[in-house]
Amino acid sequence: MKIGIPREYRLDGMPAEIEKLWSDGAQWLKAAGAELVEVSLPHTKYALPAYYIVAPAEASSNLARYDGVRYGLRDPGKNIIEMYENTRADGFGDEVRRRVLIGTYVLSAGYYDAYYLRAQKVRTLIKKDFEDCFAKGVNAILTPATPSAAFGIGEKGGADPVEMYLNDIFTVTVNMAGLPGIAVPAGKDSQGLPLGLQLIGRPFDEETLFSLGEVIEQAAGRFTAPKWW
Amino acid sequence: MTAAAAPHKLIKSATGDWEVVIGMEVHAQVTSNSKLFSGASTAFGGEPNSHVSLVDAAMPGMLPVINEECVRQAVLTGLGLNAKINLRSVFDRKNYFYPDSPQGYQISQYKSPIVGEGEVSLELDGGRSVTIGIERLHLEQDAGKLLHDQSPTMSYVDLNRCGVALMEIVSKPDIRDAEQAKAYVTKLRSILRYLGTCDGDMEKGNLRADVNVSVRRYGETAFGTRCEIKNMNSVNFIGQAIEYEARRQIEIIEDGGTIDQETRLFDPNKGETRSMRSKEEAHDYRYFPDPDLLPLEFTRSFVDGLKAQLPELPDQKRSRFITGFGLSPYDASVLVAERESAEFYETVLSGLADKARDGKLAANWVINELFGRLNKESVAIAASPVSAQQLAAIVDLIGEGTISGKIAKDLFEIVWQEGGDPRALVETRGMKQVTDLGAIEKVVDDIIAANPDKVEQAKAKPQLVGWFVGQVMKSSGGKANPQAVNDLLKSKLGI
Secondary structure, three states: EEEEEHHHHHOOOOOHHHHHHHHHHHHHEEEEEEHOEEEEEOOOHHHHHHHHHHHHHHHHHHHHOOOOOOOOOOOOOOOOOOOOOOOHHHHOOOHHHHHHHHHHHOOOOOOOOOHHHHHHHHHHHHHHHHHHHHHEEEEEEEEEEOOOOOOOOOOOOOOOOHHHHHOOOOOOOHHHHHEEEEEEEEEEOOOOEEEEEEEEEEOOHHHHHHHHHHHHHHHOOOOOOOOOO | HHHHHHHOOOEEEEEEEEEEEEEEEEEEEEOOOEOOOOOOOOOOOOOOOOOOOOOOOOOOOOOOOOOHHHHHHHHHHHHOOOEEOOOEEOOOEEEEOOOOOOOOOEOOOOOOOOOOOOOEEEOOHHHOEEEEEEEEEEEEEEEEEEEEEOOOOOOEEEEEOOOOOEEEEEOOOEOOOOOHHHHHHHHHHHHHHHOOOOOOOOOOOOOEEEEEEEEEEEOOOOOOOOOOEEEEEHHHHHHHHHHHEEEEEEEHHHHHOOOOOEEEEEEOOOOOEEEEEEOOOOOOOOOEOOOOOOEEEHHHHHHHHHHHHHHHHHHHHHHHHHHHHHHHHHHHHHHHHHHHHHHHHHHHHHHHHHHHHHHHHHHOOOOOOOOHHHHOOHHHHHHHOHHHHHHHHHHHHHHOOOOOOHHHHHHHHHHHHHHOOHHHHHHHHOOOEOOHHHHHHHHHHHHHHHHHHHHHHHOOHHHHHHHHHHHHHHHHOOEEHHHHHHHHHHHOOOO
16 A cells, blocks of 8 residues: 655644654554655645635635524614624624635635636646546555644634634645545644644545554554543 | 618617617526425425425525436427537526525526527518527526515515526527517417426416617617616516617617616506616626536437427427418417417317318317407316317318308307217207208299399399398308309309
């Protein structure tokens, strides 16, 4: 079994403990009989910006149903438009409202081609990166699940939400490419917070991901969260 | 160029002749048992919100699944419009907020419709015909219905219609006057009904049209600014709205003004159109491909299979009636306009002893006697007291010379009122035409003997033979063969 290690996922300034987790994971798989190969996914750097156009676009439309008419919260107004405005302003949190606004913007007349359509084209290129990789005989790709451990509520993104979005950098590529992915617990950071490794597989080949995931799980051992409540 | 040379109606005004340019978007409800993306029933008239699935109500997490029957109906319709069928099409979301749309968007087709360019040909008065181009046909979801009369302070929503499949059929701007516009909708409706893809019931709103109207001076080639008249559900209203709207626009331009592109509504009570929203107030629908649905793809052989099932359409039926039975183009058009009329006539034809001989006579009887009577008494053809088989028997009796056309009208009346087998009625009520020359001769001799003065007059004025024919017919109860009577009288009177 060939496991790809993508060059582009080695980020500048990535914590050493994440680097170590990743190479531990690779060694566990190698010890179980896998062959490690370095692979290239050149369009990785575009994945996050493209994702934050496509996902909010879909979200803005998906969330349109929460308008106070059919179910859920309804904040009355003196007419239907005001009722919509009150309900949606009240019922959605900051991050949801931000995404609804971004999504509405990128789908608007005059911006669709520059944002949404372009992001969809980037998506095709990202998908092609993976296809090229799999065509060379790679069965699955191993990456860290996140570039850092979980951060506290309100700790990041207060001034710039992109700081928060950057935490998704390794996982959004899978959604953009439409591939199966699995994240498995693989270790802890210096503060004792859990860290994960991600395996990305060929289309419809979840079975390989489950068996590789089991190798990591067995090697890494079990994690029990400290009782904090 | 003079107005007389125009193939369509122009509007005359003090400053010259104006031409109207019309394009239409017709929304036709697809005939199917269940909705476009859910298994809920499409039945009309159910208790409010009794035909609503979780998908139709847009419950979170519900996913649409395309109804193959609706796809089949759309392709059949495309074939009936001689249109290009696209083997790959895409469903998009049209985003807007309105309480009759629980999803907050309508699933429709925008850039890649299921059906592309086609055409519809229209027969107009005076034997003229014109071809109207079809731009596209796409599938989309219908919305629910708002009920404003249930409460003094609230509006209620009925989602029974929500998610029912519609075909939006978009014409090219090829229509040039109100008559053509009316003929276009009528013809489109007729084709849909022949195909069985839409019941065409405009009163129920199952067929409705948005009409785009602009005007230009006759001879100009550039289009004027258009106004869209929304949601018309009557052919006559479409005609009235176009006439009004064209004159309104001409008046504005002649007064030195310009037309604002806008959406308007027709008020049938006042016979006028009113502004609904301007271009600036137009929605930005933020169309994008529906991420819940894959592109719709099917094979050429799927299309070919449907092509093989296409019924005979009005144009083909019309030319078969003309060439096969010698019907006038007008009569043929009358018969094929409604599927039920054409089917009735076809049933009469199949009941005839000699179709080639009496096909045209049968058409006259169906159109003049039967339709005339049905119209007069406001009876639908399906409820006609005279069946196609009975009418065929009456036509047979005329065609073979057993009864005259005049007696046939009496017979028709009896069958209409009392029913029964026409051939048996002719026997039992002694309505047979007398062709026995001996019997007719006796009557003729009696009349001549009784009227010596008229005989003298007739010798000088041969057209008086008509009086004698009348007397003979009267005395025979209308049953004497008129031709035989005429011939006999002429020889006996020596004229």
